[in-house]
Amino acid sequence: MIGELGPKARAAAKALREASAETRTAAIRCMAAQIRARAGAILAANAGDVAAATRLVDRLRLDPARLEGIAAGVDQIAGLPDPVGAEMARWRRPNGLDIARVRTPIGVIGMIFESRPNVAADAAAIALRSGNALILRSGADALASARAIGEAISAGLAEAGLPEAAVQIVPIPDRDAVGAMLAGLDGAIDLIIPRGGKSLVARVEAEARVPVLSHLEGICHTYVHEAADPDMALEIVLNGKMRRTSVCGATETLLIDRAALPMLPAIADALRAAGCALRGDDEARAVSQMASTTEADWTTEYLEPILSVRTVAGLDKAIAHIALYGSSHTEAIVTGDSAAAARFLAEVDSAIVLHNASTQFADGGEFGFGAEIGIATGRLHARGPVGPEQLTTFKYQVRGTGQVRP
């Protein structure tokens, strides 16, 4: 069953690669229109999923306003620049050869998600924008919703003259399907992107036999340096932790410089007033009352209104703490000292490093990518937000006039 998806996706990928940007744009717009036109069917399918669900029901539930939000998101992706064919670099060699590095689609992307049906539409639009075919495997909870959205997407593709199989939903709630996708579907999948909870991502990272773009967790740090402006430090820590505590870019540990400890009481008061529980080391607890930390706090992604606080003796110790306990996702320094900021930005080896800004900016939309399919913390191909451009590879086009190699 699932074996049929691979060759169809491969054939569709060829058609997508050779289609014009205008055709891909039209297809994305048709997908949005079909989602709107089929709202009744999608909401009915979703009602069935919701009735059967026993957990995470709110993530699963669609209503007319949420569905319109999904369609609007797809339309917005239609308006993004098309990366395919863009020249990344071009140069001429002394022998006259003209060499261009040109963006091309990756090919077929396998995406494995859990219970948010909006992921199906977002991922389809981003994959189309970058010329890639997509095989989507929904969690069983959301499968009827995903299939209904998938039908709308295929109808939109067909309307624009592209293969319906450019986006395929694995039609069965088969756990073995995940294994087959992680093995690459006999060479049909070029890249896997998991989107869901930590156990899903951990399984994908451990078992995949094809490249993966993912992040397992975001243990993000904000470091308040001794030369920080106290008000700015308070605002950045408060926002980094509390704007939304459930996102991967939320600050989980505050590193407070020993010399900045006098700023901690006001920061801690503001966090508590916003509903945040604090856990600190002895030096932090000496200036502001809070629970004590254990070693486990430094490696915990709370995703809740909890913040761990560690006192560090200077920039080097802050960088060393992040290297030891961080997840290479996103870290910020607050300081008025430009030399300290430059060292932090250079030496902290995370996908995103910020100076005087909130870790909650770790987001493709905030980076100006228009949309993202996820954030990657691996070191190959893409790091940080993964938008349409990051879903391309490149090739070299070499133009000659008869050159042969001596």
Place this chain on the structure above:
Amino acid sequence: MIGELGPKARAAAKALREASAETRTAAIRCMAAQIRARAGAILAANAGDVAAATRLVDRLRLDPARLEGIAAGVDQIAGLPDPVGAEMARWRRPNGLDIARVRTPIGVIGMIFESRPNVAADAAAIALRSGNALILRSGADALASARAIGEAISAGLAEAGLPEAAVQIVPIPDRDAVGAMLAGLDGAIDLIIPRGGKSLVARVEAEARVPVLSHLEGICHTYVHEAADPDMALEIVLNGKMRRTSVCGATETLLIDRAALPMLPAIADALRAAGCALRGDDEARAVSQMASTTEADWTTEYLEPILSVRTVAGLDKAIAHIALYGSSHTEAIVTGDSAAAARFLAEVDSAIVLHNASTQFADGGEFGFGAEIGIATGRLHARGPVGPEQLTTFKYQVRGTGQVRP
């Protein structure tokens, strides 16, 4: 034993990342000087390897001139631009955030090679140039030579104030060492690059649990279109096949357009005069005497003076043949028709596509990269020649003035 290499490499990678470009340059120059200074010890170790070897002895053998060539190659890499810290892109967001995408080293590269001792020195210099630590596993045949070169490299590193463990040679001819490296040495290896015969590369691609940059084979095509200049077609086919038949960019199949068949006799005569054996399909054999082909010829990387010839009915059939039988390495079209060339360059989905130039230009040096550690035919991270720049990743440096996310 091999377990100790990982943590040492990881620590060295941090030092390399934080070293200045000048320090890395000095270290590469010191490596070259130490190779020259230790020529006696290296040649003595190599003589031992050669005496014990039963196969591929010429690849293994060093002499003073070859060793000087190795040292000169290292010196040349010292003169290449340092990619680390280069800004790939920088932009400002409406909220004032200044976002830069900056090159950083990948980290620790594991390289597995067979019997060419020069690979150890080349790879060490390229890894250093890109700020990466290296763990090198030599084939048993070349191990004494590799260890002697490794000692020179470590001495050069130490002289420049960098950790000796920035380049480590696996000291034992243990086949299990390859397995441990392919598993990533407990997270210490970020990328594996195999360099050797097809069975080695196939094993690495099948078993590696970390990203791999490699090419299994180069089944490269030259397509002579009906609008080709006959003399240019002859020169490009002859050079593409015969300049060096053992390189991965050598043409293995000539696709001759049916309308270009009148050009084939002269091309075939020139190839035969240069010592090339020809195998053709019926239409090719009707215009020039040659052996006949079987299906296996289209998927064979000869690496010898043998060329298969297939007659195709136009551009689409040429592109379809390459898609079906090619290895996504390097393909060329010879034509005076710019529309046909544009379609070939756009639609052939290989790492390198050339118009009116020899496939033998598939080489990092010829691309102006200065040096290459290999050629990649995968679709993620890097395709085509892998030089110092391709051995980097990137991170985002975000500079703010107190921005928080609404």
